[in-house]
Amino acid sequence: MHYTEEPPRLFTTPGAAYAHVHGSGFVTREMLDHTIDELRRATRDGLVRHGAVLVDLRAVVGYESACLLTARQFLREAASLGLQRIALVATSSVMHTAMRLAAHSATIELRTFHHDVAAIQWLHPVVVPRPRTASSEAMAAP
Secondary structure, three states, X not given: OOHHHOOOEEEEEOOOOOEEEEXXXXXXXXXXXXXXXXXXXXXXXXXXXXXXXXXXXXXXXXXXXHHHHHHHHHHHHOHHHOOOEEEEEOOOHHHHHHHHHHHHHOOOEEEEEOOHHHHHHHHOOOOOOOOOOHHHHHHHOO
């Protein structure tokens, strides 16, 4: 199937580690509004854990210009929803540029990636335990 034949879809799947927004085809403002409402409900219901969202737009071929304003509004409220990080995965330089424009007023961490593996790693940084020192071991002793 040619990428322009991708059916237009945009939907949210809450997950254990992060919420996954997946899109394909041509995205309209109505599709984006519906998906953002789903994401808001999922965060209110505690279904978005760790405040992380992966937005996979690799199969998106275009979007209505009104989507940029809607995305900006959502990014301004993202922190109040408990979101901390949003990773956008897109192969299109146009999508990367649009995200940078929308992110101008974001109060959360936002990055763009070409591959989902790197995006997922960024969403969930590995917590490295601090090395134990002699003073911390002495404080831990009874």
